[in-house]
Amino acid sequence: MAQASVTGDVTEPAGGPGAVARPAPGAASPSPRTDDVISTRGLTKRFRGGQLAVDGLDLSVPRGSVFGFLGPNGSGKTTTIRMLMGLIAPTSGVSTVLGEPMPQSVSSVLPRVGALIEGPALYGFLSGRDNLARFDAADPTADPRTRQRRVAEALDRVGLTAAAGKKARAYSLGMKQRLGLASALLQPRELLVLDEPTNGLDPQGMREIRALVREVAAEGTTVFLSSHLLDEIEQVCTHAAVMSRGRLVVQGTVTELAARARGRLVVRTPDTHRAGEVLLAHKVTEIRITENRVDGELGALAEDALPGLCAALVAAEIRVHGFGVERGTLEDAFVALTGEGFDVAG
Numbered sequence: 001m002a003q004a005s006v007t008g009d010v011t012e013p014a015g016g017p018g019a020v021a022r023p024a025p026g027a028a029s030p031s032p033r034t035d036d037v038i039s040t041r042g043l044t045k046r047f048r049g050g051q052l053a054v055d056g057l058d059l060s061v062p063r064g065s066v067f068g069f070l071g072p073n074g075s076g077k078t079t080t081i082r083m084l085m086g087l088i089a090p091t092s093g094v095s096t097v098l099g100e101p102m103p104q105s106v107s108s109v110l111p112r113v114g115a116l117i118e119g120p121a122l123y124g125f126l127s128g129r130d131n132l133a134r135f136d137a138a139d140p141t142a143d144p145r146t147r148q149r150r151v152a153e154a155l156d157r158v159g160l161t162a163a164a165g166k167k168a169r170a171y172s173l174g175m176k177q178r179l180g181l182a183s184a185l186l187q188p189r190e191l192l193v194l195d196e197p198t199n200g201l202d203p204q205g206m207r208e209i210r211a212l213v214r215e216v217a218a219e220g221t222t223v224f225l226s227s228h229l230l231d232e233i234e235q236v237c238t239h240a241a242v243m244s245r246g247r248l249v250v251q252g253t254v255t256e257l258a259a260r261a262r263g264r265l266v267v268r269t270p271d272t273h274r275a276g277e278v279l280l281a282h283k284v285t286e287i288r289i290t291e292n293r294v295d296g297e298l299g300a301l302a303e304d305a306l307p308g309l310c311a312a313l314v315a316a317e318i319r320v321h322g323f324g325v326e327r328g329t330l331e332d333a334f335v336a337l338t339g340e341g342f343d344v345a346g
């Protein structure tokens with residue numbers, strides 16, 4: 001499928017989608033840019049069994065963004081996050097978080113980061129409130145004098161005030177997820193890292209978490225969240241990176257990424273078959289006809305061909321009830337870039 005030209009700061013690995021520039025073996029990786037909140041160069045993880053989970057990743061997360069880290073299950077998102085948080089060592093490559101090299105700076109960086117990775121670690125026999133208090137007490141940078149107030153505020157933000165006294169083992173998956181999020185919100189943070197934060201939540205729970213993410217971002221915290229849900233990224237993120245099989249496919253602003261999928265021409269008419277013939281005669285391709293609707297690819301046709309197309313339909317006495325170009329979605333862009341559907345295991 002033809003792709004619209006892209007302006008702005010969408011970046012794609014040299015060599016086109018899927019190709020990632022890698023330093024020559026043995027060469028020192030160039031230092032990542034430090035003005036980004038997260039920056040990686042050539043970040044790679046090969047597990048002992050030989051599995052190449054992350055392959056030469058160059059990621060740039062701008063300060064103040066809500067950055068969606070998107071990819072199907074198994075594409076390397078969690079492995080990347082675990083490397084960024086210093087939980088596992090990369091096989092090669094470099095990364096900085098909040099301007100400091102990781103994993104060397106774990107002790108100075110992590111207090112500035114709220115993280116929720118692979119579900120929260122909770123004590124089932126403690127209440128939600130006591131879990132948070134315990135979590136806070138384990139944080140050497142947390143002020144014990146303000147603990148009670150901060151715990152109450154965090155519970156309130158995630159909508160768990162009423163259930164705060166219940167034992168965590170009685171919590172639903174969604175409630176556990178919210179409690180984990182509350183633990184990341186006990187202190188103001190410069191960066192919030194959330195691995196699949198809406199996993200296991202019902203639609204209402206998802207909406208609430210997304211609203212919370214927007215709220216936290218509006219307060220100035222950069223949010224980095226992984227997801228396999230395209231519509232989630234479109235709803236909450238300003239920027240996104242797309243992973244496929246351990247590699248970065250593309251990164252940029254969500255608006256620009258979605259714009260990579262060219263819109264389709266859509267004509268609403270009861271005279272669908274005749275309209276299809278006219279469009280075909282005017283070089284519109286991949287025409288699909290459904291009830292009262294014809295759509296097709298504009299292909300090489302430029303936007304200024306649209307008035308002529310509309311006039312041709314009218315001249316052929318086709319009853320045109322609607323005529324326009326529908327914007328492509330991020331899912332269209334993903335499919336166009338990778339040639340694969342989204343719900344595939346890597």
Ligand SMILES: Nc1ncnc2c1ncn2[C@@H]1O[C@H](COP(=O)(O)OP(=O)(O)OP(=O)(O)O)[C@@H](O)[C@H]1O
Nearest residue numbers: 047049051053071072073074075076077078079080
């Ligand atoms: N500890 C490990 N040892 C060996 N292979 C691993 C390990 N952890 C992850 N992998 C493999 O690395 C690949 C990437 O996994 P990862 O969990 O990073 O993907 P993901 O995009 O986060 O997917 P998911 O959403 O399913 O967690 C997968 O093929 C996975 O099986």
